[in-house]
Amino acid sequence: MKNLIVLAVVIGLGYWYWSGHRTDSTESLESDRLQENAATMQRCINQEQRMQSTGGLAGVADVGSSGVDAERLCAEKNGLYKRDGGWYRKQD
Secondary structure (H helix, E strand, O other), X not given: OHHHHHHHHHHHHHHHHHHHHHHHHHHHHHHHHXXXXXXXXXXXXXXXXXXXXXXXXXXXXXXXXXXXXHHHHHHHHHOEEEEOOEEEEOOO
């Protein structure tokens, strides 16, 4: 009887570990990836806007004043696309 209880506890802990940790880690990885992509885009857009304000000396003549063109250009540069408010890599 004692062995049966120990076995049930081990199986229960194994199931808890397998189901809990695997699910949480993949969600946090995706969240981290989205935050990293958003930070990359923000840095790129800020850089493009600074270059535009200094006279467009960076070779980016098509960046418009609205910032939409800068967003499009940065998305192409970094291989990202916008979906559901987040930035995703094209290979994901």
